[in-house]
Amino acid sequence: MTPAHYNRMVLSERPKTLANERTFQKQTVPFNFKPGPHEAVVKVIYDSIDPTQRIWIKDARSYFPPVQVGDVMRALGVGVVVIPGPQSSLKKGDYVSGTEYALVKDDQVTKFDLLPGTELIDFLGPLGVTAGLTAYIGLFEIAKIKAGETIVVSTAAGAVGSLVCQFAKKAGARVAGIVGSDEKARWVENEIGADFVFNYNDPAWKEDFVKKVGFTDVYFDNTGGDISAFIYTRMNTFGRVAFCGAISVYNSEDPAGLKNYLEIVTQRLTVQGFIVVDHVSKFEEASKRIASWLADGSIKRKYHVVEGLEHAAEAINLLFSGRNTGKVILAIADPEVKI
Incomplete structure (x- = not known):
């Protein structure tokens, strides 16, 4: 009825x-x-x-x-x-x-x-457009991650970031995640499997990043703001940035612009923003791979x-x-x- x-x-x-x-x-x-x-x-x-x-x-x-x-x-x-x-x-x-x-x-x-x-x-x-498919397209089609590379993922405990970390590990990359609490850091390291995790509320996180990670080949940017400004200074020459979002500034009426943007020139970086619905032709392939990982229990x-x-x-x-x-x-x- x-x-x-x-x-x-x-x-x-x-x-x-x-x-x-x-x-x-x-x-x-x-x-x-x-x-x-x-x-x-x-x-x-x-x-x-x-x-x-x-x-x-x-x-x-x-x-x-x-x-x-x-x-x-x-x-x-x-x-x-x-x-x-x-x-x-x-x-x-x-x-x-x-x-x-x-x-x-x-x-x-x-x-x-x-x-x-x-x-x-x-x-x-994981099988949704705004989470799993966004993570997959951003990592494999935009960032074009390769085995042996280092990738930094901001908002690594979020819907997209936590999947990017896992997909990148499957691709053979070294993964560094950035999160906002020690509890999230433990989850991303122990459950999600990132190699390094940094709490941006820890005053020493940037120094720790330099010591443990050094420089990165790929940055999957979900955050924008000061975190991204720092990571731009830690990009390898010819590094790639998949710009997925900037959650740190969405609530601001006058969001700050990108800092350290000259790194794009001096390090010859490729920075590409993307919207997942522009890549519908890849959805079937992505969904099949993600579904197989869910079926075998290899992603969480x-x-x-x-x-x-x-x-x-x-x-x-x-x-x-x-x-x-x-x-x-x-x-x-x-x-x-x-x-």
């Missing part, structure tokens, strides 16, 4: 810094979805919480248009088809990735099957799950306060739900 109402979260106010209780508004609205030809109603089970969502709610030019005030907040999610429309290629019970409920066209979502060693939530983690994942649509702002802020380890997920419905 379909519900009479459902909940959705809309952007209510653009925050100047961190999201707050005024940023989003939970609305309860009538359930009036009527799928037409080649459409389906999807009940979203999990939403991915990503640093890029902070960019999406700014009124600024980006790779996607900003979410407008009054619109439903944008997120990548996974869910289950509950009402397929006429001529839909989807059937009830299909898992798809793409609010609490959503009316979608068949070609707006990707159907998938649970693979050996995987759970539904993994399709927002960790989730920080926040329960309830109304806690969206809290979930986003976890990313910027450093209180999460691994992938932040907003749980919206029971994974076993059927209607």
Whole structure:
């Protein structure tokens, strides 16, 4: 039986810094979805919480248009088809990735099957666009990591960084991770397998880095700011930077520019920003490799799950306060739900 109402979260106010209780508004609205030809109603089970969502709610030019005030907040999610429309290629019970409920066209979502060693939530983690596929594309297509090279990964305990560290080890690289606490450092070293881990809140971390790592061939930059300014001075000649994000400055109205940028010239560095959706042609290959690693248990994942649509702002802020380890997920419905 379909519900009479459902909940959705809309952007209510653009925050100047961190999201707050005024940023989003939970609305309860009538359930009036009527799928037409080649459409389906999807009940979203999990939403991915990503640093890029902070960019999406700014009124600024980006790779996607900003979410407008009054619109439903944008997120990548996974869910289950509950009402397929006429001529839909989807059937009830299909898992798809793409609010609490959503009316979608068949070609707006990707159907998938649970693979050996995987759970539904993994399709927002190691098999998700903003985590595993971003890590894979950034490391292998952008940074072009090679066996025997050294790579530095910032935000190494995060959704992307923790997977980059593991993928790089599989490629035969020497891995140095940068994190924000001793607890995260222990996890990245002991569980994720990085060769060196540095807590940037330790006053001696830069000196330790110079002693233990020296210089690096590749930098996978998730952080920006002062950390990146330092790593630019520790790049080998002809080093490569895969610029994935700059979480340290997303909440600033006037973010600082890149320091030490002359290192790009003097060391002849290649610095490339990337957006994972520009590399859709590589997704199938990447997904197969990552799925095989999940199946044999050779890569690990960790989730920080926040329960309830109304806690969206809290979930986003976890990313910027450093209180999460691994992938932040907003749980919206029971994974076993059927209607």
